[in-house]
Amino acid sequence: MRIRPIMLIAATVTAAAIATAGGMATAATGTSTPTPTAQGKPAGTPTATASDAGSAGASVVPGSGSAVTGATAAPAAFTVTSTTTAPIEAGAVAGILASCLGSDASQYHAVIAVRAPVASPDTDGVVVAVNSADQYVQCESKGHQGTSMSVPPTFINDRLWGTGHLIEYFDSFSTPTGAGQFLSLGAGHYTPDVAKVTISYGDDPTQYPAVMAGGAFAYTAAVSTGNNENSFPPAPYVHAYNADGQEIYNQKTQPNVKGTRP
Secondary structure, eight states: OOOSSSSSSOOOGGGGGGGTTTTTEOOOOOOOOOOOOOOOOOSOOOOOOOOSSOOOSSSOEEEEEEOOOOOOOEEEEEEEOOOEEEEEHHHHHHHHHHHHGGGGGGGOOEEEEHHHHOOSSSEEEEEEOOOOOEEEEEEBTTTTTBBBSSSSSEEOOEETTTTTOOOOHHHHHHEEEEETTEEEEEEEEEEESSSSEEEETEEEEEEOOEEETTTTEEEEEEEEEESSOOOOOEEEEEEOOOOOOEEEEEHHHHHOEEEEEE
């Protein structure tokens, strides 16, 4: 079962949070950035979807978040156990794009390629790539053989979210990795007005850095809701900041208005 929020999601990233190799962002540490944010109501109603990733690690942030399903779910306590990513090897990246895009793979180059902190039966990471026309694509990955379950792939078509039309969501989902354990994964792209993107979860104001490179962002997290098989993961929320550190988009308080890129 996958849990797909309809709303946007983002995470704050500083240059130190992104490791690059040959112009491609390949990993980001999972250190959280506790940035206070407005506790507004979500601008939309998330729906559900799921997927997995590798082994958990690092920072633990207690919180309480809303359960998200196609129906109604009660709030559940949760802990973000890790947001640490690892780079996907160049050879596997090429295989993932070939698996995802077929004969069109040669037209795209990867800007982000990361393994998640936990893995599900069909997902353990994501590759975001772009072509010469600034068309972005998100290809989920599984295993070191360089295969992707994203067929057909998820494309972005310059439909930007928020009143300032700053960010677009590619695809976002949560998927079980065990009883009360989930992988949260998503990606998107942003305009030059955005200097950093962060993600918060549920009602917890703590924000975690997203990997950013080449006009794209991606985030992954291992989330625990305890050993309750009927629990659901918290909804992720995107935050965007300009170069002066001012928050210019908050998914919790701004409507998810879409418009075309100017």
